[in-house]
Amino acid sequence: MKTRFDPRHRRRIKVVFDLFRWSFKKQKIGLLAKKIINCMTQVDEMIKKAAPEWPVDKIAKIDLAILRLAVYELSIVRQVPPKVIIDEAVELAKEFGSEKSASFVNGALGAVLRWQSTALRTDLRSKALLAKHQEALLLPEKCSQIRAKEGGTGN
Numbered sequence: 496m497k498t499r500f501d502p503r504h505r506r507r508i509k510v511v512f513d514l515f516r517w518s519f520k521k522q523k524i525g526l527l528a529k530k531i532i533n534c535m536t537q538v539d540e541m542i543k544k545a546a547p548e549w550p551v552d553k554i555a556k557i558d559l560a561i562l563r564l565a566v567y568e569l570s571i572v573r574q575v576p577p578k579v580i581i582d583e584a585v586e587l588a589k590e591f592g593s594e595k596s597a598s599f600v601n602g603a604l605g606a607v608l609r610w611q612s613t614a615l616r617t618d619l620r621s622k623a624l625l626a627k628h629q630e631a632l633l634l635p636e637k638c639s640q641i642r643a644k645e646g647g648t649g650n
Contacts, residue, residue: 507564511587514560531567538566545603558596561587565604577608
């Protein structure tokens, strides 16, 4: 169980604060916050899809900072299990957001996670189909190679 002294929790708090401050005034921020800002277009697009009824500029700045960090970790970094990222984001929302922040963050990140799962399944199916078709396309070539090794012409 994490505590408020957990180094990962403290690192996330720092990043959220950096993103929050940056949203008001472009200033010096940490490396991870810079990486998130460099991917802001992609991250914000995912947030827009996850919460279509809330334009990004209307989301509370602290909630947006929490969402940006979590979406970045879920979609780009992918080193921490998704449930851990979502749990941590919800905890940050409870700690720093409004009364409704935790449920909003949880719902938005749940939508992101569902899309990723769907996209992964689609990607795996596509790769399996591609492999099957590539194998079928290579069969005539393999047949020619086998015939050549056997010294036959194939006629």
